[in-house]
Amino acid sequence: MPHRHRHHRAVGAAVAATAALLVAGLSGSASAGTAPAGSAPTAAETLRTDAAPPALLKAMQRDLGLDRQQAERRLVNEAEAGATAGRLRAALGGDFAGAWVRGAESGTLTVATTDAGDVAAIKARGAEAKVVRHSLADLDAAKARLDKAAAGLNTADAPVWYVDTRTNSVVVEAIRPAAARTLLSTAGVDDALARVKNRTERPRTFYDLRGGEAYYINNSSRCSIGFPVTKGTQQGFATAGHCGRAGASTTGANRVAQGTFQGSIFPGRDMAWVATNSQWTATPYVLGSGGQNVQVTGSTASPVGASVCRSGSTTGWHCGTVTQLNTSVTYQEGTISPVTKTTVCAEPGDSGGSYISGSQAQGVTSGGSGDCRTGGETFFQPINALLQNYGLTLKTTGGDDGGEEPGEPGGTWAAGTVYQPGDTVTYGGATFRCLQGHQAYAGWEPPNVPALWQRV
Numbered sequence: 001m002p003h004r005h006r007h008h009r010a011v012g013a014a015v016a017a018t019a020a021l022l023v024a025g026l027s028g029s030a031s032a033g034t035a036p037a038g039s040a041p042t043a044a045e046t047l048r049t050d051a052a053p054p055a056l057l058k059a060m061q062r063d064l065g066l067d068r069q070q071a072e073r074r075l076v077n078e079a080e081a082g083a084t085a086g087r088l089r090a091a092l093g094g095d096f097a098g099a100w101v102r103g104a105e106s107g108t109l110t111v112a113t114t115d116a117g118d119v120a121a122i123k124a125r126g127a128e129a130k131v132v133r134h135s136l137a138d139l140d141a142a143k144a145r146l147d148k149a150a151a152g153l154n155t156a157d158a159p160v161w162y163v164d165t166r167t168n169s170v171v172v173e174a175i176r177p178a179a180a181r182t183l184l185s186t187a188g189v190d191d192a193l194a195r196v197k198n199r200t201e202r203p204r205t206f207y208d209l210r211g212g213e214a215y216y217i218n219n220s221s222r223c224s225i226g227f228p229v230t231k232g233t234q235q236g237f238a239t240a241g242h243c244g245r246a247g248a249s250t251t252g253a254n255r256v257a258q259g260t261f262q263g264s265i266f267p268g269r270d271m272a273w274v275a276t277n278s279q280w281t282a283t284p285y286v287l288g289s290g291g292q293n294v295q296v297t298g299s300t301a302s303p304v305g306a307s308v309c310r311s312g313s314t315t316g317w318h319c320g321t322v323t324q325l326n327t328s329v330t331y332q333e334g335t336i337s338p339v340t341k342t343t344v345c346a347e348p349g350d351s352g353g354s355y356i357s358g359s360q361a362q363g364v365t366s367g368g369s370g371d372c373r374t375g376g377e378t379f380f381q382p383i384n385a386l387l388q389n390y391g392l393t394l395k396t397t398g399g400d401d402g403g404e405e406p407g408e409p410g411g412t413w414a415a416g417t418v419y420q421p422g423d424t425v426t427y428g429g430a431t432f433r434c435l436q437g438h439q440a441y442a443g444w445e446p447p448n449v450p451a452l453w454q455r456v
Helices: 008-017 054-064 068-095 116-124 136-150 177-187 383-390
Strands: 096-102 108-113 128-131 160-164 169-174 194-198 215-217 221-223 227-231 234-239 249-252 257-265 271-276 285-287 293-295 307-312 316-331 334-342 354-357 360-371 375-382 424-427 430-434 453-455
Touching: 054 068, 054 307, 054 316, 068 096, 068 108, 068 116, 068 307, 068 453, 096 136, 108 116, 116 128, 136 160, 136 169, 136 177, 136 316, 136 334, 169 177, 177 194, 227 271, 227 383, 234 383, 257 383, 271 383, 307 360, 316 360, 316 375, 334 360, 360 383, 375 383
Parallel strands: 108 128, 169 194
Antiparallel strands: 096 108, 160 169, 160 316, 215 221, 215 249, 227 234, 234 271, 249 257, 257 271, 285 293, 307 316, 307 354, 316 334, 334 375, 354 360, 360 375, 424 430, 430 453
């Protein structure tokens, strides 16, 4: 396909300007997350991979077949890989075709491009390069056409579709291949862009509920708290939209009156939030194995291939990997998009619960297939989109949790705002471009976190 532009000189300049931030984590060094005194913080330091508690590391060991040192190195490598991928995405522009990590310790980052001239720049950043036909923008556009076409179709027999950067295609998972062909044809997606993959189970939401630790909706059904949040002085928590409608009341696991759903979207999205009464206090923790607290220090989104763990009130802690971003999934109740597809298992009652990578919040449990005895897959609603939609601030241990304008030196950057890759802000008289999606808070000002922002 024709390239939009040639920019080898610009790519080379961008790489040279950021040479000091080589992907230490990809070397496998146990000290990859440690920066020399007085230097800019590494991505691992910014994302507080050292805050991963023993319960999370044990779950990673059990579900991913790692020892403790491998689990720790994996978190460091994934943090560094995400920062490197973000910088290369900015440098490659329209040629960028996605990025992913692989290996037991996520030690290899691959970045795809549509221009062979970008290979040297990618390798200079410590990543492997893959030259492909379709850019990520083209794949996202094709997936958007599928989303639009699905609104007028019954997609129960072709219930999952997503952008698969590793195969440089849009994949439709179908119980009946004919249903996938109908969806692709209606959307006008070229065969060269698409793959059809067989699946046997229909995804479902996980709210066929039974007793256990969690929260209850209208004194009957049960779901799991996602992440504690604030909205101004109001405290509450994020959860899945299919758990309850606006106005529904909630009680805690102890059956004490808790709060009320303030907003809920399902289908379309699967997001909601509950405002709690004065008896309940938002904390920067997720409930871990054995009742241990798991710290939440931010919400930087993880790349494909990264480890991710889930906390739910039915099955507790389980871990797996992110397999696809920008996924659409059809349940009996309708289609939701975009969600993130994972190899983590879940069961009824886990809905709404937390997905976390290291100490970074990822999303709330939506649905899936299978179970935690035989294995399965799940989808989560990304937390940053939920926070942005309702104007919420994630409760974290990393600062003042946003909600306030920075005092000095000012600019358009603001704590509490959700930023996506490519967004630009001003701070201290300089302009910065966002490298990884996250919610900003005090302490994460652009000059302080080169893993998240690049000066332009």
